[in-house]
Amino acid sequence: MMKRVIVGLLLFALANLALAQSDPLPSWNEDANKKAIEDFVADVTDEASADFVRPEERIATFDNDGTLWAEQPIYVEFQFAIDRIKTLAPQHPDWKTAEPFSLLLAGNMKAFLAGGEKSVVPILTASHSGMTPENFEIIVKDWLATARHPTKKRLYTQLVYQPMLELLAYLRSNGFKTFIVSGGGVEFMRAFAEHSYGVPPEQVIGSEGKMKFEMRDGQPLLLKLPDVQFVDDKAGKPIGIQTNIGRRPIAAFGNSDGDLQMLQWTCAGSGRRFCLYVHHDDAVREWAYDRHSLVGRLDLGLDEASVKHWTVVSMKDDWKTIFPPE
Amino acid sequence: MMKRVIVGLLLFALANLALAQSDPLPSWNEDANKKAIEDFVADVTDEASADFVRPEERIATFDNDGTLWAEQPIYVEFQFAIDRIKTLAPQHPDWKTAEPFSLLLAGNMKAFLAGGEKSVVPILTASHSGMTPENFEIIVKDWLATARHPTKKRLYTQLVYQPMLELLAYLRSNGFKTFIVSGGGVEFMRAFAEHSYGVPPEQVIGSEGKMKFEMRDGQPLLLKLPDVQFVDDKAGKPIGIQTNIGRRPIAAFGNSDGDLQMLQWTCAGSGRRFCLYVHHDDAVREWAYDRHSLVGRLDLGLDEASVKHWTVVSMKDDWKTIFPPE
Numbered sequence: 001m002m003k004r005v006i007v008g009l010l011l012f013a014l015a016n017l018a019l020a021q022s023d024p025l026p027s028w029n030e031d032a033n034k035k036a037i038e039d040f041v042a043d044v045t046d047e048a049s050a051d052f053v054r055p056e057e058r059i060a061t062f063d064n065d066g067t068l069w070a071e072q073p074i075y076v077e078f079q080f081a082i083d084r085i086k087t088l089a090p091q092h093p094d095w096k097t098a099e100p101f102s103l104l105l106a107g108n109m110k111a112f113l114a115g116g117e118k119s120v121v122p123i124l125t126a127s128h129s130g131m132t133p134e135n136f137e138i139i140v141k142d143w144l145a146t147a148r149h150p151t152k153k154r155l156y157t158q159l160v161y162q163p164m165l166e167l168l169a170y171l172r173s174n175g176f177k178t179f180i181v182s183g184g185g186v187e188f189m190r191a192f193a194e195h196s197y198g199v200p201p202e203q204v205i206g207s208e209g210k211m212k213f214e215m216r217d218g219q220p221l222l223l224k225l226p227d228v229q230f231v232d233d234k235a236g237k238p239i240g241i242q243t244n245i246g247r248r249p250i251a252a253f254g255n256s257d258g259d260l261q262m263l264q265w266t267c268a269g270s271g272r273r274f275c276l277y278v279h280h281d282d283a284v285r286e287w288a289y290d291r292h293s294l295v296g297r298l299d300l301g302l303d304e305a306s307v308k309h310w311t312v313v314s315m316k317d318d319w320k321t322i323f324p325p326e
Numbered sequence: 327m328m329k330r331v332i333v334g335l336l337l338f339a340l341a342n343l344a345l346a347q348s349d350p351l352p353s354w355n356e357d358a359n360k361k362a363i364e365d366f367v368a369d370v371t372d373e374a375s376a377d378f379v380r381p382e383e384r385i386a387t388f389d390n391d392g393t394l395w396a397e398q399p400i401y402v403e404f405q406f407a408i409d410r411i412k413t414l415a416p417q418h419p420d421w422k423t424a425e426p427f428s429l430l431l432a433g434n435m436k437a438f439l440a441g442g443e444k445s446v447v448p449i450l451t452a453s454h455s456g457m458t459p460e461n462f463e464i465i466v467k468d469w470l471a472t473a474r475h476p477t478k479k480r481l482y483t484q485l486v487y488q489p490m491l492e493l494l495a496y497l498r499s500n501g502f503k504t505f506i507v508s509g510g511g512v513e514f515m516r517a518f519a520e521h522s523y524g525v526p527p528e529q530v531i532g533s534e535g536k537m538k539f540e541m542r543d544g545q546p547l548l549l550k551l552p553d554v555q556f557v558d559d560k561a562g563k564p565i566g567i568q569t570n571i572g573r574r575p576i577a578a579f580g581n582s583d584g585d586l587q588m589l590q591w592t593c594a595g596s597g598r599r600f601c602l603y604v605h606h607d608d609a610v611r612e613w614a615y616d617r618h619s620l621v622g623r624l625d626l627g628l629d630e631a632s633v634k635h636w637t638v639v640s641m642k643d644d645w646k647t648i649f650p651p652e
Contacts, residue, residue, distance in 0.1 A: 056526055115588055133568050144400055177528070189336045190572045201572030202503070202529075208569055213561035222568055229556070229569070231352055235539035240461050242548055243555070244570060246516045246527030262540055264546045 051272035055175035064182035066255035082125035141193035183233035238265035282316040377598035381501035389510035392581040410453035466517035509559035564591035601636040608642040
């Protein structure tokens, strides 16, 4: 009798171990939101299901800032641009007296940020152009290798969301092609997307600068120009998807009003669809912000998610862990 | 003795049969150009080779018109546009008197074509905008299902090059990711690229029109606008590659001066590279044209291919067959 109980307990333990090992989303709590993801994937991958989708059409698009990695207190790419301006300042003595550079270099962040677009655009332009894409990639990688978040004190590439990494891998293991569709600069994101997310450069869609092709000493080169070619945000997201992918996603993941049109576009398609918002409601482990945040505002999207029954993930309640272990 | 000879002959025949069956490029004659392709692929896929390239970086880009399908006497997409204008004419009575539409509708092709860009752009614009991308795809597919080449009398999708279809499949079976990088409209090409070439929409890069996102009766839709967003030709090709793929190809395939910058860009990269021009020199089975052709001119490219030892494929000598069997 005792022996049979022990054997039973052992089998039960082993079964649970196997289950735990085979759970592709271990950082997600066992609740309705996790089940909604699993049900969707089971449904579209089951050939016997009316909702079956052939692998070629299993397109899933992910916003980056606030959806795959942290975006507070300011977008990582903006912090990169600020640091880059400081690095370049000795070569640009004129910046000492020319706004917005002068405000930034004097550490007058309040006046600098108050400038809004008038402050942001020149900083982004000066830090993102005047070099080849290859050189830009090296500059970004070098910065990411050492720059640390002001309060979390970790490398920015360690501030990716562990549950989302699992979700990306889970979708890919089910035949999905995962894309990043983000307002960030496409070449900035490509510098870490393959390593951090397993998303190759050709599956990263973002805002684009103009480029110039020229021959120098018989060698062809590309040069990043200070002009904007395409802004991949808000209504730009479905346009970026159509232009770059040419197929409507069946699943889309975002965290802000900048993703609303992508989610609308995705879930308005025929057949089974899945739209998900990551809701930043964890003031202890990350940050709590939504309707009134300057960075990653989620206001209209929260209302529409409610009306349309999109999945809204609570970082506080749905995620066992936020960031990968140190 | 006789028995041994027969067995030997049988074995020889079987070995040849096996060889023939296993040849992934059966429409290519056994010569130096076929060998150059095979050597390149063997080299970059052999982990023991100094030229090994990991699969993620095995990017191959193909021009479309004149490289994957026929482009004479005029580009297929231009023929589509002309036919579309004729179809739409009853809804546009003003076209009867407005050039270039009037010239086209009156059948005055000489005067129409003499207009050059002034004739081409309004025709392309009127035929490619004012609808959703989904509707445009249907329009193109319907046209391709019935329109026939004026002299070959076959459907345009049957005027793809059999040896190039084999080459695309051969590269993919060796871990390459094949892209189309062509001056043609990206959404025109996507209407047949997956079916005809096995290239999914997200791996088709082409010229782009602007689009608009809007909500109509609560439904999101995209609308194709009559403005050009990007021209994927000449210097635009390396730019399109960098913007859309974010990685320099290790192999590029073209047939005209419009592909020259793509080939320069590809073969200027470090490590093993492969650049190939398809030379239209078969007046009997296809067309013979190069330095003086208005469509698909190959002049500067022919000189540079010679200097840089790029592979120049003779359709006449290298290809056993041009088009797939009827």
